[in-house]
Amino acid sequence: MSLLEVRNLRVTFATETGEVQAVRGVSFTLGHERLGIVGESGSGKTMTGRSVLRLVRPPGRIEADAMTFDGRDLLHASEREMRALRGKRIGMVMQDPKYSLNPVMTIGRQLTEGLRLRDGLGRSDATAKAIAALEAVQIRDAARVMEAYPHELSGGMGQRVMIAMMLIPEPDLLIADEPTSALDVTVQAEVLSILDGLVRDRGMGLIFISHDLRLVARFCDRVLVMHKGLVVEEIEAAHLMEAQHPYTKGLLNCLPRIGGSRAPLPVLDRAGF
Amino acid sequence: MALIEIDDLTVTFRSKGREVRAVEGVSLSVEPRESYGLVGESGSGKSTILRAICGMAPVTGGSIRIGGKPVPVPRGRAFSTEVQMVFQDPYASLHPRHTIDRTLSEPLAIHGVPGRDARVVQALTDVGLPPAFRFRYPHQLSGGQRQRVAIARALMLRPKILLLDEPTSALDASVQAEVLNLLNRLREEQGLTFLMVSHDLAVIDHMCDRIMVLQHGRTVEEMTRDDLASARMTTAYARSLFDASADRMLDASTEPTP
Numbered sequence: 284m285s286l287l288e289v290r291n292l293r294v295t296f297a298t299e300t301g302e303v304q305a306v307r308g309v310s311f312t313l314g315h316e317r318l319g320i321v322g323e324s325g326s327g328k329t330m331t332g333r334s335v336l337r338l339v340r341p342p343g344r345i346e347a348d349a350m351t352f353d354g355r356d357l358l359h360a361s362e363r364e365m366r367a368l369r370g371k372r373i374g375m376v377m378q379d380p381k382y383s384l385n386p387v388m389t390i391g392r393q394l395t396e397g398l399r400l401r402d403g404l405g406r407s408d409a410t411a412k413a414i415a416a417l418e419a420v421q422i423r424d425a426a427r428v429m430e431a432y433p434h435e436l437s438g439g440m441g442q443r444v445m446i447a448m449m450l451i452p453e454p455d456l457l458i459a460d461e462p463t464s465a466l467d468v469t470v471q472a473e474v475l476s477i478l479d480g481l482v483r484d485r486g487m488g489l490i491f492i493s494h495d496l497r498l499v500a501r502f503c504d505r506v507l508v509m510h511k512g513l514v515v516e517e518i519e520a521a522h523l524m525e526a527q528h529p530y531t532k533g534l535l536n537c538l539p540r541i542g543g544s545r546a547p548l549p550v551l552d553r554a555g556f
Numbered sequence: 557m558a559l560i561e562i563d564d565l566t567v568t569f570r571s572k573g574r575e576v577r578a579v580e581g582v583s584l585s586v587e588p589r590e591s592y593g594l595v596g597e598s599g600s601g602k603s604t605i606l607r608a609i610c611g612m613a614p615v616t617g618g619s620i621r622i623g624g625k626p627v628p629v630p631r632g633r634a635f636s637t638e639v640q641m642v643f644q645d646p647y648a649s650l651h652p653r654h655t656i657d658r659t660l661s662e663p664l665a666i667h668g669v670p671g672r673d674a675r676v677v678q679a680l681t682d683v684g685l686p687p688a689f690r691f692r693y694p695h696q697l698s699g700g701q702r703q704r705v706a707i708a709r710a711l712m713l714r715p716k717i718l719l720l721d722e723p724t725s726a727l728d729a730s731v732q733a734e735v736l737n738l739l740n741r742l743r744e745e746q747g748l749t750f751l752m753v754s755h756d757l758a759v760i761d762h763m764c765d766r767i768m769v770l771q772h773g774r775t776v777e778e779m780t781r782d783d784l785a786s787a788r789m790t791t792a793y794a795r796s797l798f799d800a801s802a803d804r805m806l807d808a809s810t811e812p813t814p
Contacts, residue, residue, distance in 0.1 A: 467597035539759055
């Protein structure tokens, strides 16, 4: 059975000049696999990810024909039920550790907060679990990081701390919104292999949201390409080079390649779709 | 003769009694009309080298020469007619309360250049923006349009050298292609020399003739574009950057070893 099913999802924002649809009818199902959602700014990829957790603030409005997670109806769940799902069953890693970690709390306190409040663990148990989580994302001096404030960590460390935080409750589904775009390429590779290991070892489902088509193709099993709130193409990652839709092709072709031609890069013809 | 010559450059930041060597003993030279790329991860000192050329970083050793002459301290007006910089984030590098017209005319006003009106219109046309854009504010433009304005601003005084600090890393892939094409066209048309910083090897490869790989403020390796394309790097670090580069991920033939 699929872990997550989304049918005809729409996200609408009421603005002064009328309604704007950020997501205009997105459908997908997710099993225990890695699903990539790719698109440029404004394509609705982030809103799609946030809708699953119902994290769209008014005046934003989420509508769908169906949205179920593990047999539960996410559309009609109460706030209380949603709170029980968020973090515990469905985790979310945000894009930028600079803005998503609390700047005035040590990493240790942020990591143990949930364990102590939600799971009612004692101080030493919570600390031990937090250190184990940091070690799972390959932070070597976990004890030092526990004492540090977010500004004392590099971007790559901060991102790993966020992933560790999301993994402590062992969610069944992780939504990662541009988890590596603030990172250097070599650190990026490390973070991806950590995520990859977790999907494999724990059978977790993963929604990987990114603007980088090539990265997603390499890392995911299946890719949804979004443009202006619609899924323009769904394709097996391995067959991405055979993409049919002109937008997907355009996105692939406009990227420079090492050893490629130095002729002007092909530019997306935005009038085409 | 090389247009930009950097010899044994060292940049040291001091704060709270601690010293941080951001750049240590880096030497490079760039010929006129050449495009030279600096690649490395965050903290490798690549941006600091550009800032040091502009006098925005504390140089504690070595020398910088432009056109054979040591750069003056402070840099002064003559320097800004020769060297200009384009920054990474077009959302932060344009004055939010100045119209595009004011942003573009300011360098002309400072340098007492006549014919401002015509030159602003020309500059906008050169970067592919409609002249009517001069009456807009930055927040009324998209990221790609802002970066075009930032490039137009840098070219107002018709400099010979453009320092490009990650000029496309804040932009979408399709917009990146447009801006890279624009930069290449302008380099051709105006005979510019580029010194470009990026963390993206594929971008550097597309734009540059020669490439320097930096790590922890030191030179790791210098190579030509051909060396990069045929993977003839000699150091393990340069190779690891090459292997992690996203653009290699689609080639079945270059599947990285697990």
